[in-house]
Amino acid sequence: xxxxTQLDSHVSVSEGTPVLLRCNYSSSYSPSLFWYVQHPxxxxxxxxxxxxxxxxxxxINGFEAxxxxxxxxxxxxKPSAHMSDAAEYFCVVSAxxxxxxxxxxxxxxxxxxxx
Amino acid sequence: xxxxxxxxxxxxxxxxxxxRLRCSPMKGHSHVYWYRQLPEEGLKFMVYLQKENIIDESGxxxxxxxxxxxxxxxxxxxxxxxxxxxxxxxxxxSSTDRAxxxxxxxxxxxxxxxx
Numbered sequence: 001x002x003x004x005t006q007l008d009s010h011v012s013v014s015e016g017t018p019v020l021l022r023c024n025y026s027s028s029y030s031p032s033l034f035w036y037v038q039h040p041x042x043x044x045x046x047x048x049x050x051x052x053x054x055x056x057x058x059x060i061n062g063f064e065a066x067x068x069x070x071x072x073x074x075x076x077x078k079p080s081a082h083m084s085d086a087a088e089y090f091c092v093v094s095a096x097x098x099x100x101x102x103x104x105x106x107x108x109x110x111x112x113x114x115x
Numbered sequence: 116x117x118x119x120x121x122x123x124x125x126x127x128x129x130x131x132x133x134x135r136l137r138c139s140p141m142k143g144h145s146h147v148y149w150y151r152q153l154p155e156e157g158l159k160f161m162v163y164l165q166k167e168n169i170i171d172e173s174g175x176x177x178x179x180x181x182x183x184x185x186x187x188x189x190x191x192x193x194x195x196x197x198x199x200x201x202x203x204x205x206x207x208x209s210s211t212d213r214a215x216x217x218x219x220x221x222x223x224x225x226x227x228x229x230x
Binding site for chain 2: 041042045046049102103105
C-alpha cells in the first residue's frame with residue numbers, strides 16, 4: 001500500500017520569499033515521487049520527479065525537492081516565490097506494479113502568493 | 116505533438132441522464148488512466164486501460180460507471196443515470212508502455228455538473 005500526506009492544505013507567502021510545501025509518503029515498494037501543479041481550471045503539470053537517482057531533484061520554474069528516506073519526506077521548495085506560482089500543488093507517489101503506473105495523490109496544498 | 120485531449124471540457128447534465136467523457140491520449144501512448152477530482156480533494160484513481168483491455172478498475176464505482184478504450188478512437192468514460200454526487204472534474208492521463216518512472220501526462224479535465 002502507498003499513501004502521501006500533505007501536511008498543509010493552505011500556504012501563504014509573500015512574493016520574493018521562500019516556499020516550502022511539505023509531503024510525507026508511505027510505500028511498501030521503492031517509490032517514485034512526483035510533484036504536480038494545477039492552475040485553476042487547468043490540467044496537471046509535472047513539476048519534478050524522484051526515481052531513485054539523485055536525492056535532490058530539480059524541476060521546472062525554479063522548484064526543487066529533496067527525497068529523505070529516513071524521514072519519509074519529499075518536501076517541495078523554491079527560494080523565491082513569484083505571483084505566477086499561485087496554484088494547487090499535489091504530492092504523488094507511484095509504485096510500478098502489474099497494475100501499471102497507478103498514482104496516489106495527496107489532498108493538495110493551495111499556495112497563495114501575496115504582494 | 117498534441118497533449119492529452121479531453122472533451123467536452125464542461126458538461127452539464129440533469130439527474131438521470133447519461134454523461135460521456137472522451138479522452139485521446141498523446142500520440143504513441145497506449146495506456147490510459149481516468150481519475151476523478153471531487154471539490155476540495157485530490158485526484159482519485161478510477162480505472163486503467165490499454166487498447167481493448169481494462170487492466171485495473173479497482174477505483175470505479177460498482178454501478179453506473181464504465182470505461183472503454185477501443186482499438187480505434189478515444190477512450191470513453193461513461194456515467195449512466197447521473198446523480199449530484201457525480202459532479203466532479205474527471206481527468207484522463209496517458210503513458211507509453213515504457214514509462215519506468217511512472218510519469219503520466221494529464222489532460223485538462225472534463226468538468227461535469229449534475230443539476
